[in-house]
Amino acid sequence: FTGHGCVNCREMEADVWSDPRVLKRLRNDYVILALYVDDKYKLPENEWIRSSYDDKLKKTLGAKNADFQITKFGVNAQPFYVLMDSKGNVLTQPTAYDLNVDHFIKFLNDGVKNFKDGKTLFNINRK
Numbered sequence: 341f342t343g344h345g346c347v348n349c350r351e352m353e354a355d356v357w358s359d360p361r362v363l364k365r366l367r368n369d370y371v372i373l374a375l376y377v378d379d380k381y382k383l384p385e386n387e388w389i390r391s392s393y394d395d396k397l398k399k400t401l402g403a404k405n406a407d408f409q410i411t412k413f414g415v416n417a418q419p420f421y422v423l424m425d426s427k428g429n430v431l432t433q434p435t436a437y438d439l440n441v442d443h444f445i446k447f448l449n450d451g452v453k454n455f456k457d458g459k460t461l462f463n464i465n466r467k
Contacts, residue, residue, distance in 0.1 A: 341409045341420040343378040343402075348437045349419040359441045365448045370423075377406035377418060412464045423451035429460035 342349040356362055366372060379402035389398050391407045398404045410416050413434060423431040432450040435443070454460065 341375050341377055341405065341418050341422075343376055343418045345378055346418045351439065352419050352437060355439050356441050356444050359445075361445055362441060362448070365445065365452075369448065369452050375405040375408065376402055377409060377416075378402045379405065421447070423447070423455075424464065425455055425460070428464040430462055430464065431455050431460055433461065 357366065379400065381401040383399055383401055383404065387404070389404055389407065390396070391398055391411070393407060393411050398407050406416060409420060413420065413422065415434075415436075417436055420434060420436050422434040425431060431454040432447065435447050438444065
């Protein structure tokens with residue numbers, strides 16, 4: 341989860357993601373999806389949702405993404421990184437802003453190992 345106006349997100353990308361060891365793992369082992377919580381794109385009415393968190397109607401892409409982060413992970417802070425498989429299984433404890441490259445590499449390595457071992461924390465579709 342990220343934001344267009346998220347300074348910490350840009351710092352993570354510049355200082356951590358740019359490390360060759362991180363880039364190699366991101367390119368070879370992961371499909372990256374960036375969910376912007378501050379995107380002002382107005383959704384078509386058939387894509388609006390009523391939040392189970394605050395019972396408010398979410399009409400923009402950013403509001404819908406932020407609601408997804410809050411309802412599934414109990415967090416509303418960016419950056420917030422979640423490693424999942426294609427079935428919505430969370431592979432390791434999500435992580436947030438941390439400029440320590442070695443910590444992020446461990447996070448990525450743990451995700452790959454748990455994926456290969458079939459280990460998951462929970463499924464986002466059942467939470």
